[in-house]
Amino acid sequence: KQEVTQIPAALSVPEGENLVLNCSFTDSAIYNLQWFRQDPGKGLTSLLLIQSSQREQTSGRLNASLDKSSGRSTLYIAASQPGDSATYLCAVPAGYNNNDMRFGAGTRLTVKP
């Protein structure tokens, strides 16, 4: 059974810091991994999708890496801003060719001005 863990559960940093969020999963037979952002009371916004054949994806100040063999992904946020404050979630398929996406509980990020 695919289980997804995100560490830390919460993180508070001053504005301008670079930071890393971690995601680990138990079943490495995945075809992609997706990172999302969720603002309070809202739905999820897709940030980055990494295919199983890729090792990383970049979008602006965000960089996500994937190491399938070790069951880990990281989301790197450069030069953090107060507007980055949100909960960040990672999701992977429950198994290969499985459309049930399993989510971690998320990391709640606060960036202080």
Next chain:
Amino acid sequence: DTGVSQDPRHKITKRGQNVTFRCDPISEHNRLYWYRQTLGQGPEFLTYFQNEAQLEKSRLLSDRFSAERPKGSFSTLEIQRTEQGDSAMYLCASSLVGASSYNSPLHFGNGTRLTVT
């Protein structure tokens, strides 16, 4: 691209009542998913459709829950005889999946928050 829309945004109901939620996916997307999210947790998969066919259902989807996507466009999720444990955010997502776009990202709506009193 108008995004995924869900209606209503909030629903308060008394235990035992039936409720129905609607989801309108991104128009060209052929896959539609329903998830449930409780406070402090990630979304939990409930069911998904490929066009109008319901292809998977989680064991979380009890007999009181039913979902439809009659014409392969919008979808409805109905909960019969609601219980307090049904209180959660119900999220809809859609994606485009085909031979060359199998790894398509999920796009979520803003959800319907259900409170059962």
